[in-house]
Amino acid sequence: xxxxxxxxxxxxxxxxxxxxxxxxxxxxxxxxxxxxxxxxxxxxxxxxxxxxxxxxxxxxxxxxxxxxxxxxxxxxxxxxxxxxxxxxxxxxxxxxxxxxxxxxxxxxxxxxxxxxxxxxxxxxxxxxxxxxxxxxxxxxxxxxxxxxxxxxxxxxxxxxxxxxxxxxxxxxxxxxxxxxxxxxxxxxxxxxxxxxxxxxxxxxxxxxxxxxxxxxxxxxxxxxxxxxxxxxxxxxxxxxxxxxxxxx
Amino acid sequence: xxxxxxxxxxxxxxxxxxxxxxxxxxxxxxxxxxxxxxxxxxxxxxxxxxxxxxxxxxxxxxxxxxxxxxxxxxxxxxxxxxxxxxxxxxxxxxxxxxxxxxxxxxxxxxxxxxxxxxxxxxxxxxxxxxxxxxxxxxxxxxxxxxxxxxxxxxxxxxxxxxxxxxxxxxxxxxxxxxxxxxxxxxxxxxxxxxxxxxxxxxxxxxxxxxxxxxxxxxxxxxxxxxxxxxxxxxxxxxxxxxxxxxxxxxxxxxxxxxxxxxxxxxxxxxxxxxxxxxxxxxxxxxxxxxxxxxxxxxxxxxxx
Numbered sequence: 001x002x003x004x005x006x007x008x009x010x011x012x013x014x015x016x017x018x019x020x021x022x023x024x025x026x027x028x029x030x031x032x033x034x035x036x037x038x039x040x041x042x043x044x045x046x047x048x049x050x051x052x053x054x055x056x057x058x059x060x061x062x063x064x065x066x067x068x069x070x071x072x073x074x075x076x077x078x079x080x081x082x083x084x085x086x087x088x089x090x091x092x093x094x095x096x097x098x099x100x101x102x103x104x105x106x107x108x109x110x111x112x113x114x115x116x117x118x119x120x121x122x123x124x125x126x127x128x129x130x131x132x133x134x135x136x137x138x139x140x141x142x143x144x145x146x147x148x149x150x151x152x153x154x155x156x157x158x159x160x161x162x163x164x165x166x167x168x169x170x171x172x173x174x175x176x177x178x179x180x181x182x183x184x185x186x187x188x189x190x191x192x193x194x195x196x197x198x199x200x201x202x203x204x205x206x207x208x209x210x211x212x213x214x215x216x217x218x219x220x221x222x223x224x225x226x227x228x229x230x231x232x233x234x235x236x237x238x239x240x241x242x243x244x245x246x247x248x
Numbered sequence: 249x250x251x252x253x254x255x256x257x258x259x260x261x262x263x264x265x266x267x268x269x270x271x272x273x274x275x276x277x278x279x280x281x282x283x284x285x286x287x288x289x290x291x292x293x294x295x296x297x298x299x300x301x302x303x304x305x306x307x308x309x310x311x312x313x314x315x316x317x318x319x320x321x322x323x324x325x326x327x328x329x330x331x332x333x334x335x336x337x338x339x340x341x342x343x344x345x346x347x348x349x350x351x352x353x354x355x356x357x358x359x360x361x362x363x364x365x366x367x368x369x370x371x372x373x374x375x376x377x378x379x380x381x382x383x384x385x386x387x388x389x390x391x392x393x394x395x396x397x398x399x400x401x402x403x404x405x406x407x408x409x410x411x412x413x414x415x416x417x418x419x420x421x422x423x424x425x426x427x428x429x430x431x432x433x434x435x436x437x438x439x440x441x442x443x444x445x446x447x448x449x450x451x452x453x454x455x456x457x458x459x460x461x462x463x464x465x466x467x468x469x470x471x472x473x474x475x476x477x478x479x480x481x482x483x484x485x486x487x488x489x490x491x492x493x494x495x496x497x498x499x500x501x502x503x504x505x506x507x508x509x510x511x512x513x514x515x516x517x518x519x520x521x522x523x524x525x526x527x528x529x530x531x532x533x534x535x536x537x538x539x540x541x542x543x544x545x546x547x548x549x550x551x552x
Contacts, residue, residue, distance in 0.1 A: 019461040020414075021281060021415050021539050022538055023462070024543060024546070024547075024549075025534075025551065026519060026536070026548065027552070028519060028521060028532065028550075028552045029531075029532055030503075031529060031530045033313050033314050034307065034308060037316055038316060040316040040319065043315045046353070047350070050342065050350050114292075114339055119303075128344060134371075158475055199431055204428065204429070205428065
């Protein structure tokens with residue numbers, strides 16, 4: 001009997017060493033970082049030289065945004081329309097010069113728009129923040145089947161991917177109808193030229209239809225530089241909110 | 249505190265033991281420990297506060313302020329573990345200009361101890377990440393990315409065990425599916441393994457073999473996906489594993505007002521927290537622990 005007690009005590013001691021501590025209470029919360037919190041000057045001073053160099057490059061006001069361009073909207077957003085339109089507009093002359101062909105469609109990705117453009121003065125910094133990635137414009141030649149595939153992809157993804165040149169309607173049964181490219185019905189056995197980013201052309205965001213492309217032209221033009229160059233071209237940003245995708 | 253605290257008794261039997269006052273008085277004994285976990289995710293190179301005219305986050309965020317806040321908390325309780333759940337890189341010109349150098353150096357100054365790797369941390373290629381590692385005085389953990397055939401081999405460990413005030417804490421990392429998200433030219437031969445399987449192994453190793461008092465998962469797999477309910481996410485991770493105490497999430501930029509409590513595979517509580525993005529918030533989880541078996545037997549309360 002003595003041994004039994006000893007054994008029990010021994011096991012109890014062993015088990016409480018592994019692990020040693022047990023949780024009795026947990027508290028959790030989110031603390032907002034607001035202006036009421038005074039910044040640590042040591043950190044501020046450390047950042048300053050890094051910031052000054054960037055500010056010198058990027059703080060010049062290039063244009064004016066007449067409204068907040070943001071990512072809200074079910075099938076399209078004003079910032080998405082804006083970016084697709086200017087990417088189309090800036091890429092087409094380069095593509096035409098190199099290939100004597102015209103771009104039909106621009107497709108970018110909603111997730112690639114990293115922030116909004118607030119109403120007011122815009123600078124190159126806005127372009128960096130909206131499009132921080134080092135992605136470049138690429139034109140992919142796609143058979144007409146893949147244009148239908150693009151529309152189906154958008155419907156399935158349920159995301160307002162930036163789109164220009166392509167319009168369609170989502171029927172009540174979730175099928176695609178009234179698909180038009182540059183206002184004309186899709187022609188079978190024709191190649192359509194779609195400008196997108198190199199990231200998406202490699203199948204990024206699961207845009208696998210780009211892998212079925214029959215031709216590829218790298219424009220060597222960064223998407224961010226497209227935005228910056230557009231800012232330099234205009235006084236006020238032109239935002240065309242024409243409906244591209246209609247839901248029945 | 250206008251917010252109504254949600255108090256959850258995880259062990260019903262604690263009612264049998266509830267002798268008023270006993271639990272409070274025993275807290276101050278030498279057997280009890282108080283650990284504060286502070287965390288961020290998806291800071292995306294946001295170093296300066298948002299400008300006052302910003303429509304969404306006016307005057308929010310900023311590293312200098314976060315550093316001051318962390319310092320204040322450390323003065324209250326020196327037993328702090330500061331963690332980041334990935335996507336440190338990419339989002340402001342600081343990254344385009346300096347490649348992540350400033351982000352890492354500032355994290356050193358704030359005393360970050362462990363971080364995991366997010367998909368955007370590959371944005372300058374795996375070589376770009378490797379090149380910045382000497383600037384980081386903290387460790388990177390990732391258990392489900394296999395870097396064996398890449399330049400990162402040997403630089404990233406699956407987990408790290410750290411001791412805070414004598415409490416043994418095991419922290420492991422999980423990364424998101426790379427296919428269709430990260431360009432192959434950036435992540436090269438990095439192999440993605442199933443997060444649930446890997447987490448099951450990690451939790452067993454850390455809790456059972458290494459006998460960690462707390463097991464924390466730094467997860468960049470995302471909180472949940474409304475349009476893809478079957479896609480692996482932190483909610484699935486919490487429900488399908490055991491022995492994880494806390495999941496600190498990232499990737500989906502989810503602003504949880506407070507940590508979410510889920511039941512794990514064996515019916516125990518797991519906390520999941522994620523604090524949005526861009527350094528707008530700091531997450532804080534306080535663990536109170538005891539080595540006194542009698543106190544421990546009364547179970548735990550979770551106040552969120």
